[in-house]
Amino acid sequence: MTDKYEKQILNSLLDKYEKSKSFMGGNKVNQSFAVSVDKLFSKYGDHSNFEVFQGVNEGIEVLARKGLISAKFDRAKVCSKVVLKIDKIDAAYLYLGRAPKKDINQEVINVLDRFAGKNQILDSFRKEQIKRIGENKSVQFFGGDLKEFENILLAVESLLKVESETYARDFSVKAFSDSKQFEKLKNKVVSLLYEYGDFPEKDQVLESLNIVKNPTYVNVKGAGAILISGQKIDLGVLYGDIGISSSILEDIEKIDITGSRVMTIENLTSFHTACDEDTFFIYLGGFHNMIRREFIKKIYRQNSDKEYCHFGDIDAGGFYILNHLKKETNVDFKPFKMDLDTLKKYQDSSKKLTDSDRKRLKDLMGKGFDEVIEHMLAHDCKLEQEAVDFR
DNA sequence: TGGATTTGCTGGATATGGGA
DNA sequence: TCCCATATCCAGCAAATCCA
Structure with missing residues (x-):
């Protein structure tokens, strides 16, 4: 002793x-x-x-x-x-009575190996941690508790399999047979997913993977009509928008775009103020998960001859959301008022960049927004879409 | 003894968690 | 939600250690 x-x-x-x-x-x-x-x-x-x-x-x-x-x-x-x-x-x-670090490292590698090939995020994470162990650096999200570490990886594996909107507590019961377990791991799981995955914003990671706190809605308005369970709703004759619960998004049989353009809008205020008789507007609720992407794809399949565009903030998040939307739906959304001329026109309403903005903007170079990003970095500015007049 | 190697210290940046 | 304290990571430089 x-x-x-x-x-x-x-x-x-x-x-x-x-x-x-x-x-x-x-x-x-x-x-x-x-x-x-x-x-x-x-x-x-x-x-x-x-x-x-x-x-x-x-x-x-x-x-x-x-x-x-x-x-x-x-x-x-x-x-x-x-x-x-x-x-x-x-x-x-x-x-x-102390476990040698070599043994602990081997146990961590064993846990990582059990999740090999489960998905791309876990594979990238595994590769990076094995590299870190080789360099005698700490293993990310491992604080000495192997069981917790394994549960974090299990949560990541399970989250990427969620196909319908699920409440966090229900997910926790399904993954861990314990309604509170996921809550304890949530921050680490989100950090891992954000660092090794492809998500526009950290606070949208779970929603993007169909984990929600409350039922969510997609708001639509403008030049189009939708057919749900045999009932036709002509949005063109309504003055405002309607919110479609994500639980019935899949029940939509037909979307008939009567205008020439479909536009997704990043922010709710801009969605409400946007007005054009020839456009069908969609507000995706701040994020786009699988159900929302399927909704967009359904619209495109039934109306592929229309023009598709996205109206968002002139900042790293806005550009990232647009690229992510294009990539995940395979629809060639064009940026709407997210260009250099718009930024210059509303320069007085612009805000200063944070260090994080600068880093993310530099990462976005070469991905379709170089001209405006160069101006943003040179003049230390970004613009929220609320400042931009839709007309 | 002096050059090479390695560690220790420091400050800055960033993340995290708890409390108001 | 914000603020603050604390933890963690990293880079750069100084100090300690090793060995021919």
């Missing part, structure tokens, strides 16, 4: 070893691992605190007798530093 001073000394030496090049086998010189006793125990040199002095010395002597460390004392019985015996590292782990 080790006492607290022995534990602290040995753990500190092993920590140092595990962070070293010797641990990785990449060392070019033979290293020794030592810690200063003063630094480890701030009260060791405090003469008024004899208990600590004596306790630490006893701990050092026990470890030295067992051959796990070497230490030298001066005439006053003060030890300046302790050194780990390299050839006794295994015994040191055993004495502490």
Whole structure:
């Protein structure tokens, strides 16, 4: 049974070893691992605190007798530093009852391997973490709890299989047989998906994967008519919009676009203010998941001769949403008022870029918006679509 | 002893979690 | 939702260590 001073000394030496090049086998010189006793125990040199002095010395002597460390004392019985015996590292782990980092790394790799080939996100994540382990860096989203780590990967695997809008609690029950388990992992799961997946905004990741808090709606208005369960609704004769619950989106049999153009709008206020007799407007509710994409595809299949465009913010998020929409629906949406002329016209209403905006804009270079992005970066500006007059 | 190697420290950026 | 404290990561530089 080790006492607290022995534990602290040995753990500190092993920590140092595990962070070293010797641990990785990449060392070019033979290293020794030592810690200063003063630094480890701030009260060791405090003469008024004899208990600590004596306790630490006893701990050092026990470890030295067992051959796990070497230490030298001066005439006053003060030890300046302790050194780990390299050839006794295994015994040191055993004495502490501490799992060697190599074993933990292997267990993490085993967990990662169990999710190999499940989906592209998990494969990218697995590849990156194995690379990080090889470089002796920490494994992302692993805080020492293997079960939690496995559950995070399981959540990612399960989330990508959700095909219909599902409440987070119901998803948690289905994936973990526990309605609260997903809530505990949610932040890490979302961070992993956002970093390794392809999502416009972090706060839209779950909705994009069909996990919702409440039933969601797609708002439509303008030049078109829809047929749901045998009932025809002619939107062209209505003054405003209607919201179609996602649960009945799949029941729509026919969408007949009577105008020449179909336009998706990013923000709700702009959707409400937009007005044109020749356009069918769609507000996707801030995100587009599989059900919404199927809705768009259905419209396109039945009305492929129309013009398709997207009206959004002139910022990284807006460009990203448009590209994502095009990619996921295979419909060639054209940007509407998301160009350099519009930005210049409303320059007075523009806002300054954040560091994150700059980074994301640079990532978007070469993806169809170079001219406007160059201007945004050069003039430190972005524009929300609410500032843009639709006409 | 001096050059090469490796670690430690620091500050800045970013993420996270808790409380108001 | 915002603010604040804390944790984590990273890069750059200084210091410590190793060894020919």
